[in-house]
Amino acid sequence: MHRIVKAHLNNFVKSCGYELEDEADQFEMFSAHCVIASRFTSTFDMGDVKTGPGEDGIDGVAILIDEAVCSSEEDAESIFSAERRNHDVDVVFIQAKRSETFDLGDFLKFKESILRFVNQDQYQIQNDVLANARKVFDVVVSQVPKIRNGKPSLTVRYVTTGLYREPGALEIAIKDFETQLNEFGLFYVIDIKFIDRDELTKLWVETYSGIDASLSISSFAALPNIADIDEAYLVVVSAKEFVKNLLTTSDGSLRTQVFEENVRAFLGNDNLVNKSIAETLQSTAKSRFPVLNNGITIVSPDVRVQGNTIHLKNFQIVNGCQTSNVLYENQDCLDSVMVNLKIVETKNEDVFSELVKATNSQSKVDDTQFLSLLPVSKRIEQFFNSFGEQDKLYFERRDRQYAGLDVQAIKIYSLHNAAKCVAAMYCERPDLASRYPKRVYDELGAQIFADDSKEILFYSACFAMYKLTVLFSNGGIPQELKKLKWHMLPLLRLMIVGNKKFQFSSKDAQKSAQTILDALTTDESLKKIAKKLTQVCRRFKDETSDRLKRQAILVEMIESIK
Template identity: 20%
Template sequence: MNNKIILNECIQEFKEKNWLDLSYDEIMEIFSSLYITRELDTSYSEIEDSIVDGGGDGGIDSFIILVNDTSVFTEEDIEEITFNESTEIIIYISQAKTENSFKENALDKLYISLEKILDLELEENLLSKRFNPMLVEKILLFRNIWKRSVRKKSKFTINFTYSCKAEDTNVNGSFRLKVDQIVALTKERVNTGNINFNLYSAKELIELYSKPQHTKLELVFNETPITIQGRNQEEDGYLGVVTLADYYKFIVDIKENKIREYLFESNIRHYQGDTADVNQKIAETLEHNSSQDFWWLNNGITIIGSDCNLMHKTLFIDDVKIVNGLQTSYTISKFDDLAVNDDHRSILVKVIRSTQKETIDNIIFATNSQNPVSPTLLRATGEIHRNIEILFGNKGYYYDRRKNYYKNQGKPASKIFNIQDTAQAIEAILNFGPARARSKPTTLIKEDTSYNKIFDKDNIQSFLNCCLIHQKVKDCIKRIESADERNRIKNFTLHCSRILASILTCKNEYDSEDIKDLNVENVDCNTIKEAFELFESILEDYINENPDKNIINIAKANGFVQCINKKLEEHDFHE
């Protein structure tokens, strides 16, 4: 019984720490998925968006799709990906229960659903009759990625997870047989051998929750590194060479025999794979060229730390961020011989001690812009985003310009907004474009025209309220008792946010000044329910006029937005 009691305490601490007003079932879903995928650096918002449970969930609670460690939510996201042999796809299909034991009926539901999910002849209209819209959208994304990965011979992994409050993972033979049947069915249909089914009892969940995220490491140089004083007392640098063996021990957790993923969170690129030309050349140099020192042939590594202490040849670094040299680091990590054999060839390493956000941004930008990089990945370093971060911070909220920056500092999840979510909220509310925000979230930031329209410095004072309105709507949706109604309206959170903005301002066409002046924190669910009721009546009329359109397509249709605008023009707002 101890594990169950301790897990309950961990979940309660997680809820209080992140200021979450959710039911125990909802907390369990988010808690388990977040910590199971922790090594992949998933964020709270990514996990929240993966939840598909409720009516028509087919026994699935969350459906996470990761390509090269980046979450995929829309077809537009897929179009941004270049699939090849080095592309790594990881799918998590998860069940999370608050029951005290693992149940066979949960596996039965999953098996029946998989027969349909993995049957490519079952098209969207047939899937929609069996599953809720949120799950259907995940299934369609999964299938698209699956087919592309087969054509391009990409690495494809499916992880089934089942979490509950059982004391341990001891299950009977019948349960194990059903797990084997699920794995066998998936292997047969998907035609990949990398299919896993993992059980997480209270014991495993406690271990994941308690596992420390070490960010203080020691780096041993060949000789005492050169110390270069910065322009102020808070910043300086160190320059020197490190043997390949010592650098391997710095980036790889020897006990677990895996690279320390968290060191690379601030690096713009992820690992491009063994087949990438540059990585093949690095590997060839490592394996065959021992006559010339490695650092002569490589640009080296850039590290940022919040604090550094030098003792002779060893540098103790806090909050380690490797911001350049990821491809080299990952390639080195694959040479397991370095764990046991000294390789006296060296790599050039520069370490910068700084906690100044502007300095860190400039270093990341400079060290990653020497080669072609998508402008989308570099937006976060812009001045307007630093200003938004300051503005949000002054109000007690956190603008996550770099993924999981504030999560890793222990800030409440309910107080954190990332760039993508902020852009969608602004587009839906200030630009009256909920359909575009729903269907093309990547384009909002990628294209200069839409990006400049959204992140208009003249409207910056209204940005936080846009985020809060959208958050209030999402929170209120979670309290809807009917699972069918809840799952339907989850597709329209941005549309409801736009409607709520009109109700709060008592205007159909409000402006940024109107939004800025709102006291959104005091808006209660009764006001939001008024927005929901108005939305439902508009949706019902639209469906009657367009019976051939399904919920997912309606959410992405500009025609539906025009219908909303027309109804709001006719609506009698009251002060």
């Protein structure tokens, strides 16, 4: 393996706690992480993506619905049961080889595996991840009227550590593959690429780096001093340059990361407002766009104006998701089109949150999309920050909040993952925790995010998952039991504080959570817990993924420790 790739791989392995995995598996996980996390902002469980034994030539598969990995048929059905008719669906396949060559035979095997997956009527596979992904794919195909553009998109990546020099045989193989897939008529966009070491390195860096961009200014006005706002500007810029510099990745894809704080997803080209914007851009009236459109609001912790150029670091589009997407979709029509931007510099997370809520309150938004703005979320973040470095975890109230900082991935817990940890450990719903995040919020959100919920419940649940991750990485708990990690959380609680029930706002909740934290920070106690968890869970290590989605299995586990 090339030295540069090896160095990045080692960094990834250490950050994520994969030290005990063999190098081939480490590289497969690294490749999957780079391909998916560089394009989509939501966190995902590697166990839902990496295929493992019986993989049939596919090392990783992910079906992303609205930019979140969907790993079960039930979750897919639940998502499509809503009235929304413009879901974004991306199907991603990954093959990763440590060698420095691009082998035609391996690629053809990968190709045939994908063709079987997407087109075989009776798909027979022994691998749980592939089997579950195919069930999700079947649901997707049955629900294409509710998918943007009427079909999902397909992304195929073949990764090695060599340099890709476009050899004729492989280029022909890609074209043949595209032709076969087009004949099936299942995908709106088909994107097949070979990823070499340079591209892999670039993808890896994109997963943890902040996004920097610059724009030439046609005109601008600085706003007067505003409390807690470092700087604020009203600017007019070229729409074409805005799309190229702020919205587009190096491979021409939409840079979805910049919309992660914009709580309204793109409503699609069929939306009446978006259709009207597109018609304006395609007409002779497009030069009047700055006076017809309200513009776009951008927030950044670092804004610099130098001459006629404005520089932005780690920016977010907090209002104007619809306008931005329509501009991207119509980028060939943007000659002479200008767009208004409101650019705000602030490092204050509370101000950031206020801007998000204020600029997105004019139309109906799902309440769960505002969870990060709740007072309880702010208190949870403050509680996490109160710990010293040795035991400190990081609560990611805002996506990519710690991008570019030297923080181990296993110590960062997004709001979604924190909620899942609480749901598993204190609500005894590990079956929900391993599912699509919205299921947790629909069933338990009101209880978990109540105004008077104790912050320590979140920290202790995340700390327990962190300790389990460390135990898996150092051999304290066998790797073969990793698929039971969500079930281990309620078992761990029962082992430490018993089966006592309490309100999330009570003194008993505070006391129980503190007792759990104390037990997990004592080496001797942690070893005993790990040993007992291993003994209990070994009896269930061969359970199918379908069984693990049922509440009944936790009841059996609890009975076995009494």
